[in-house]
Amino acid sequence: DSGVTQTPKHLITATGQRVTLRCSPRSGDLSVYWYQQSLDQGLQFLIQYYNGEERAKGNILERFSAQQFPDLHSELNLSSLELGDSALYFCASSERGTGDSGNTIYFGEGSWLTVV
């Protein structure tokens, strides 16, 4: 158990719909990262937040948005969904701030999104 919690684990929705994926980072971690992994693909970095502020943005579509709340949990919002958005969405966290473990990124189990 990495300590990163993602909900829901599985989600099936129709094209054109909007979904929200939720992530609770490890206790004390200030950074949250979102990644997209399509079938048989590598990890595509979407966006990173640090202590509530956007820190880095990757290949995130305009239809997607994210935020990190004061309690450090994060949400990834996906709207106007298309078939190609079907993927495994990972949340990860880092920056516990003490010792070497503070420099490591830990992943949640992912949220499987299927768009039909």
Next chain:
Amino acid sequence: AQTVTQSQPEMSVQEAETVTLSCTYDTSESDYYLFWYKQPPSRQMILVIRQEAYKQQNATENRFSVNFQKAAKSFSLKISDSQLGDAAMYFCAYRSAWSNQFYFGTGTSLTVIP
């Protein structure tokens, strides 16, 4: 931006044998961290091993060890006594010591042959 290259999309190894997965990276920084992550069929991302660039000693974790060549910007993963449960996708990753951004390679799919 830093880049991480895994030139072996697929590798295979006989059970109980040793296999080495390659990773190279491009950076102008002197202080950074390197990682190997394992992604089994369950798709969970699991940290295998971590190396700090300032440490000359290669990291080891049980049957997993790395060969860190800082000058060559190479960070290979050696798996000894391969087991069926080692079959997975392996990702190499880089993190600057000065930022909390991570860069991942494209992965190497490892098959373990019984």
